[in-house]
């Protein structure tokens with residue numbers, strides 16, 4: 001039974017938290033939110049160089065540190081707490097995972113070291129107009145020509161697609177779903193259109209491909225199982241991020257409830273507020289169990305358990321973060337409704353997380369199916 | 374759910390599994406899963422089962438050997454509770470003494486009290502009831518009014534206690550009394566051990582909403598007990614009582630949650646039979662019920678892992694009861710809805726099936742052991758550090 005954190009893991013949390021306190025404070029989050037690119041390359045390189053965060057759970061043979069998902073989950077939780085802006089989720093939770101899960105050793109050897117060293121920003125381009133995260137949602141087609149494979153069609157809602165050096169694109173080929181790699185810089189026929197987002201801390205892009213040359217990863221038509229597994233892993237890591245965001249929102253609510261006075265006493269002494277905060281904590285601790293359960297499952301490696309735990313974590317943590325972020329605004333009253341106050345940043349992040357990998361209803365249905373309900 | 378607690382306890386686990394396989398048979402096996410912390414069903418069978426456990430030396434696994442226990446560690450206690458719940462053995466009738474009074478005596482009792490009271494608990498020779506609540510002292514336990522006065526070598530106790538679980542079966546009570554008549558609230562309280570077999574003690578059953586005479590009211594009129602029956606110090610009863618309530622070693626939640634898991638599984642079966650899974654609204658609530666029990670499991674495992682590695686349990690330990698009790702109630706409401714009109718029909722003499730009983734009894738889970746409102750106060754004030762409400 002090892003469902004607790006080691007001292008090394010506590011230390012990792014501390015180090016990441018203090019790094020992010022310096023490099024992703026509110027001023028920095030607001031600066032990047034207002035910026036169209038939303039990314040600080042200097043911090044990105046430090047994350048890789050000083051802390052090795054991009055390659056934390058990548059095996060050493062590809063330039064990573066070979067830690068587990070519990071360790072990586074700690075980083076995502078802290079990233080969520082600090083509302084970290086930039087392509088960390090896209091690169092690490094989606095792209096690096098997709099490479100690890102595809103059946104192409106050469107691609108891993110070629111592409112992962114760039115990610116772990118902090119040189120490459122990468123993302124996974126899967127969703128299209130339908131916004132669906134399942135196999136049927138993938139319509140974009142790839143065609144084999146004399147010069148190799150070419151992609152034609154559009155991907156949208158792609159996280160950090162505007163910045164990514166490396167695009168991993170899920171496409172339909174005659175024999176099924178296949179995964180392709182596109183080096184975005186100067187890729188012929190690629191148009192990238194940044195989409196203005198409700199949550200300005202996480203950027204999205206529309207990608208149009210017109211006969212864009214691409215490298216097939218693994219055997220043609222066999223990519224879906226690896227992608228499904230990637231989405232399961234990413235669901236758990238996103239859940240950890242959601243727990244972190246919710247914790248920060250609760251901290252803010254509690255701090256304010258101790259300070260703000262009405263009727264001659266702190267509002268936190270009123271049960272209406274106190275009990276709301278207690279319920280927020282209960283929600284968060286339950287979400288933590290959901291997310292950590294997923295992380296432990298990932299490290300244990302039982303595929304059925306991973307599929308179940310991932311769907312559970314996304315269903316529960318999405319709803320929990322949104323509720324807690326909304327309650328935080330309620331505890332703050334009018335000030336919480338302003339652009340000046342950070343409360344809305346958490347609410348908006350909560351809403352974008354909620355749909356990032358499919359809505360809670362979608363994940364609830366996945367869970368039901370996986371449980372045979 | 375299969376959990377492996379590691380090689381160190383494997384022999385212990387195997388011994389227990391073998392013993393359960395050999396002894397949980399016949400009438401005992403027929404009463405699998407029967408009973409609960411406030412469920413008096415099949416009392417005689419459960420008592421006999423406790424005697425069987427006692428003969429096998431399975432009561433007090435973690436208690437010192439000198440008092441009849443096995444002297445094993447927390448991990449073995451956890452394994453015991455887990456395997457016990459896994460086998461779905463009847464709920465122990467003696468659980469109050471095993472989980473609350475015993476640990477309290479081990480922590481705060483005198484040597485003489487431990488020698489006198491612990492062995493009979495493990496031998497199922499004496500049953501105990503908790504006399505804390507009073508008609509005027511519920512959530513606000515510090516307002517107890519039952520008086521105890523010293524007369525020579527005895528304490529003389531008068532007052533009224535209420536909601537004493539399994540009170541009609543109790544040979545002894547541990548009661549919170551006011552020994553300093555001038556005192557208010559937490560000060561001047563004393564915890565006393567009091568025999569029930571005497572003229573000054575009258576115990577009347579109270580019928581609960583499930584139709585069971587489970588808890589009781591206790592009338593004390595010049596009831597007597599020895600001067601040596603004080604646990605902790607005179608005037609320090611609040612501390613002693615709080616120590617009892619603080620005895621939450623994470624071992625009790627595990628069996629409860631396995632029961633909830635069984636209920637969730639049976640709920641899914643029922644829903645399938647009724648075709649309810651095709652109804653999107655019901656389907657959603659069913660999946661959410663399953664999610665709740667799974668989250669309870671992970672929450673408990675987090676706490677157990679912290680306890681067994683010597684860490685201080687995290688915030689989840691303070692919110693676990695609130696979550697489990699409220700979610701279990703929701704599960705009950707849903708099960709009753711799925712059961713439909715057939716779930717509305719009871720047996721003779723208000724005989725309830727498992728589902729009906731579990732649903733009705735779940736309504737107590739948000740009241741006893743600190744109501745949900747009190748839990749939220751505790752979480753808010755003691756964990757989150759929010760200011761207390763000013764006292765009028």
Ligand SMILES: Cc1cc2nc3c(=O)[nH]c(=O)nc-3n(C[C@H](O)[C@H](O)[C@H](O)COP(=O)(O)OP(=O)(O)OC[C@H]3O[C@@H](n4cnc5c(N)ncnc54)[C@H](O)[C@@H]3O)c2cc1C
Nearest residue numbers: 411503504505506511512536537538737740741742744746
């Ligand atoms: C099945 C069962 C078994 C029990 N077994 C035992 C036993 O063996 N021994 C024993 O001593 N006691 C026992 N109890 C008693 C139990 O501890 C009390 O019922 C409990 O403490 C609540 O007290 P009360 O019933 O007086 O309700 P009250 O305290 O009067 O509460 C009534 C309502 O008011 C709310 N409330 C009270 N104070 C506050 C506040 N400050 N803020 C917000 N809301 C508040 C409560 O949450 C509740 O909703 C048992 C109870 C039950 C239901």
